[in-house]
Amino acid sequence: MNPASTPDHLEAYARAAASYAQLPIRDEWWPEVLRHLAVLDRQAACVVSHPGSTAQLLSPALPG
Amino acid sequence: MSPCLDAIGTVSAIRAGTTTATRTCARALASARASDLGCFTEILTERAEREAGRIDAALAAGAEVGALAGVPFAIKDLYDLRGVVTRSGSTINLDRPPAAADADAVQRLVSVGAVPVGTTVMDEFAYGFTTENEHYGPARNPHDPSRVAGGSSGGSAAAVAAGIVPVALGSDTNGSIRVPAALCGILGLRATSRAISTAGVEPFAPSFDEVGVFARSARDLVAVTEILTGQSVVTPAARSARLRVGSAGGYFRRGADHEVLRCVAHLASVIGVEHDFDIPGAAEARAAAMVITAAEGAQHHLEQLRTRPQDFDNMTRCRFLAGALVPASWYLAGQRFRRWFREQLLAVFEHIDVLLTPTVPFRAPLIGQREAMVDGETVLTQPYLGAFTQPISFAGVPAMSVPCGTVEGLPVGVQLVAAPGCEAALLAIAQRIEDELDPWPGVR
Numbered sequence: 001m002n003p004a005s006t007p008d009h010l011e012a013y014a015r016a017a018a019s020y021a022q023l024p025i026r027d028e029w030w031p032e033v034l035r036h037l038a039v040l041d042r043q044a045a046c047v048v049s050h051p052g053s054t055a056q057l058l059s060p061a062l063p064g
Numbered sequence: 065m066s067p068c069l070d071a072i073g074t075v076s077a078i079r080a081g082t083t084t085a086t087r088t089c090a091r092a093l094a095s096a097r098a099s100d101l102g103c104f105t106e107i108l109t110e111r112a113e114r115e116a117g118r119i120d121a122a123l124a125a126g127a128e129v130g131a132l133a134g135v136p137f138a139i140k141d142l143y144d145l146r147g148v149v150t151r152s153g154s155t156i157n158l159d160r161p162p163a164a165a166d167a168d169a170v171q172r173l174v175s176v177g178a179v180p181v182g183t184t185v186m187d188e189f190a191y192g193f194t195t196e197n198e199h200y201g202p203a204r205n206p207h208d209p210s211r212v213a214g215g216s217s218g219g220s221a222a223a224v225a226a227g228i229v230p231v232a233l234g235s236d237t238n239g240s241i242r243v244p245a246a247l248c249g250i251l252g253l254r255a256t257s258r259a260i261s262t263a264g265v266e267p268f269a270p271s272f273d274e275v276g277v278f279a280r281s282a283r284d285l286v287a288v289t290e291i292l293t294g295q296s297v298v299t300p301a302a303r304s305a306r307l308r309v310g311s312a313g314g315y316f317r318r319g320a321d322h323e324v325l326r327c328v329a330h331l332a333s334v335i336g337v338e339h340d341f342d343i344p345g346a347a348e349a350r351a352a353a354m355v356i357t358a359a360e361g362a363q364h365h366l367e368q369l370r371t372r373p374q375d376f377d378n379m380t381r382c383r384f385l386a387g388a389l390v391p392a393s394w395y396l397a398g399q400r401f402r403r404w405f406r407e408q409l410l411a412v413f414e415h416i417d418v419l420l421t422p423t424v425p426f427r428a429p430l431i432g433q434r435e436a437m438v439d440g441e442t443v444l445t446q447p448y449l450g451a452f453t454q455p456i457s458f459a460g461v462p463a464m465s466v467p468c469g470t471v472e473g474l475p476v477g478v479q480l481v482a483a484p485g486c487e488a489a490l491l492a493i494a495q496r497i498e499d500e501l502d503p504w505p506g507v508r
Binding site: 013014017018021022023024025026029032033034035036037039040041042043044046047048049050 | 387389397
């Protein structure tokens, strides 16, 4: 499940995560960071959840 | 200055004695210096002159020289070059020491006599599709210098399209070879995942990162790809005539400029494409590629994002910062989807050898243009340039862009896609297209 389903949730998550990750995001950068994160949120939401093991994914059978 | 010959023509001329490696490389160096397209971050005059002189001396002594002896080439600024700082389009990397050795791909070309003449401008850390770099300037499109060359390997593509060098190295994570190749009207190949060594190349998103080549002739692409992969990629003529080509419908027909679609449809009729195929999940594949790229790219630069975010290009900083905040669940869902999507795409190649799509949804945008109209809808120019290339690299299959016409003087490219390890089929169809359309008369 995405941590944010509304812009408010997303911003709350982003500010907490940035603080924990020690990312010094300036006030003037936040609107653009949140815009990009909102795009990624939408992209993640449209990826259908497929079953499968992540370990399989990282096996030599799939390059990368 | 007239455009240079292609690499094969250059080698022939040098071997025939109608020119020398020294004269050929001097011409490339002079063109690079004189160009106002902003292709280069550094011109390697001393090294190029030294290596060209060595090739001429070997030829004069009757010694064996390599398959690309005396061919000048350009290198995207994220490959290591001995004695040169690998900037990756950033000023942050200027703090690094010069590289101790050439990247593997550079070594392979140098080992057969090719001569590196310069490093080329790119989007900072390869995160972009336009090569609008605020530190080193934009790479301009040779067909209209007010427009972008595409990215992130825009400097390499523009240098080849302008005829400064016959071939150049680029890298392609989500389309960074195919997009600029299409916008500049040249050929650009991304090989099967891990078919070409990426050692000595700064990573961007390792799940998708590949290196590859730009050229103005299919025969050059064959020659350089064989050197880089160490494998033959020639298709016998009899087999080439039997290759089955299909066209991608659905997602790959929506959201593209009508003139681009018309060019691709014309090409499809010229080369006898008979069947259309829908690729299930292509839009989701692009979405997942964007999430994975953001997360992996940010991870690679996490320490710099913590300690000196102000030194990033304004075009990339906030994208990297957003990527650093991507939750693991988004990333892993994308990776799981990748396996499923790859299976869907590979199933298509049970029916055909090569799949054809537009490379880019529209022609080269203006430098600084943030939005474009497609099908009556406003889209963001920068990310949308990768709409048709991202799903393909997501699956790890080989792909290339080939010029297929122009609209109002601006090139249109067609993307060719094949099953893993089938670069030969791609190059055979590229040769067929080149024979039909001859986009670079006189270059061969």
